[in-house]
Amino acid sequence: MPRFDEIWELELRRREEAGRLRRLRAVERPAESRIREGGRLLVDFSSNDYLGLSRHPALAERAALFAGRWGTGSGASRLVTGNLEPLEALERKVARAKGAEAALVLASGWQANASVLAALLDPRTLPGEPLVFADELCHASMRQGCKTARARVLSYRHLDLDHLESLLRAHAAHAGPRFVLSETVFSMDGDRADVPGLIELADRYGAFLYLDDAHAVGVLGEDGYGLAGGEALRAGLVVGTFGKALGAFGAFVACSRRLRDFLVNRCSGIVYSTALPPPVIGAADAAWDLVPALDAERKRLHENARHLRARLSAAGVDVGRSSTQIVPAILGSDERAIRVATALREAGFLGLPIRPPTVPEGTSRIRLSASAHHQLAEIDRLVDALVAAL
Numbered sequence: 001m002p003r004f005d006e007i008w009e010l011e012l013r014r015r016e017e018a019g020r021l022r023r024l025r026a027v028e029r030p031a032e033s034r035i036r037e038g039g040r041l042l043v044d045f046s047s048n049d050y051l052g053l054s055r056h057p058a059l060a061e062r063a064a065l066f067a068g069r070w071g072t073g074s075g076a077s078r079l080v081t082g083n084l085e086p087l088e089a090l091e092r093k094v095a096r097a098k099g100a101e102a103a104l105v106l107a108s109g110w111q112a113n114a115s116v117l118a119a120l121l122d123p124r125t126l127p128g129e130p131l132v133f134a135d136e137l138c139h140a141s142m143r144q145g146c147k148t149a150r151a152r153v154l155s156y157r158h159l160d161l162d163h164l165e166s167l168l169r170a171h172a173a174h175a176g177p178r179f180v181l182s183e184t185v186f187s188m189d190g191d192r193a194d195v196p197g198l199i200e201l202a203d204r205y206g207a208f209l210y211l212d213d214a215h216a217v218g219v220l221g222e223d224g225y226g227l228a229g230g231e232a233l234r235a236g237l238v239v240g241t242f243g244k245a246l247g248a249f250g251a252f253v254a255c256s257r258r259l260r261d262f263l264v265n266r267c268s269g270i271v272y273s274t275a276l277p278p279p280v281i282g283a284a285d286a287a288w289d290l291v292p293a294l295d296a297e298r299k300r301l302h303e304n305a306r307h308l309r310a311r312l313s314a315a316g317v318d319v320g321r322s323s324t325q326i327v328p329a330i331l332g333s334d335e336r337a338i339r340v341a342t343a344l345r346e347a348g349f350l351g352l353p354i355r356p357p358t359v360p361e362g363t364s365r366i367r368l369s370a371s372a373h374h375q376l377a378e379i380d381r382l383v384d385a386l387v388a389a390l
């Protein structure tokens with residue numbers, strides 16, 4: 001047996017016994033919101049490609065154009081082989097749309113959160129020990145950034161700004177800088193943070209506000225560019241991604257010019273990682289240009305999401321506080337979530353069971369994401385199948 005394989009095997013067996021073994025599945029994606037798995041065509045309710053942009057010809061065309069002009073790879077980090085003009089142009093567009101002085105593109109949302117937060121919270125640069133106040137459901141990548149910096153993190157109850165304020169007040173005497181972390185739209189719950197409320201609290205307590213807008217960019221906010229910009233940027237920064245509604249890959253940080261310069265020097269995800277490849281920059285660039293013109297698609301998406309939420313709620317299924325295209329069917333136990341997901345598959349739908357540690361214990365769920373390409377009749381059939389399985 002190859003070295004240490006018995007150790008890895010033991011953990012795999014443990015996970016299997018707990019019913020929490022994850023597996024990669026081979027699939028094909030023949031069309032928007034369709035997935036073929038094991039020879040079966042399923043209606044996909046699992047993807048973050050909410051508008052179907054990953055199959056939009058404008059993205060494929062610009063990806064091919066940029067590949068032809070600048071090659072398929074970037075060769076090294078932007079600090080080594082240089083900064084391609086299309087990447088700078090994309091950053092200018094993102095900064096303009098977000099009302100920021102500057103933007104910085106990174107390889108992925110995970111990498112952005114994990115490496116930007118590690119840089120911001122580095123006690124060697126700060127005037128004192130940082131103290132982080134994070135919504136308890138913040139994404140794992142944000143937790144990773146805090147962990148890397150070994151920062152002290154106080155979690156406040158999900159979306160509960162009174163609790164956040166009580167923690168800020170209780171630690172008002174803390175000498176080091178304070179950071180407040182939240183998503184704008186929460187990835188597993190589809191509910192929204194009170195962004196103006198967060199800005200107000202960050203201002204009152206002099207805290208840096210770090211907002212992850214990953215699931216809002218492309219689908220919510222003015223012109224579809226997300227829920228945080230302008231005012232939020234006075235108090236801190238906003239992260240967004242190109243890999244979800246924008247149908248491409250990569251991420252951005254919208255921030256001040258000085259903070260961008262700081263990150264170019266101190267963020268390991270920039271310094272030690274190869275820049276996004278030109279075709280990916282091309283796809284992200286084309287998607288960014290398309291966003292303001294996609295009102296009809298966004299309208300359809302939100303109508304579909306509203307219909308899905310209403311049908312599930314009417315059937316007595318707990319959808320939490322979802323008010324977006326992400327609609328959790330919260331079922332409780334792992335077993336229940338797995339049983340329902342299996343039944344959905346039998347009925348021709350892909351809706352994946354999400355279990356701890358991705359969500360809190362006792363809240364296993366089917367995370368359903370609506371698409372602008374779903375038909376109302378498909379949503380009805382999905383809900384019927386889900387309710388029948390329960």
Ligand SMILES: Cc1ncc(COP(=O)(O)O)c(C=O)c1O
Nearest residue numbers: 108109110139187212214241243
């Ligand atoms: C809120 C949030 N932030 C960041 C990420 C990571 O983004 P990416 O998939 O681009 O690495 C995700 C995706 O899972 C997410 O849901």
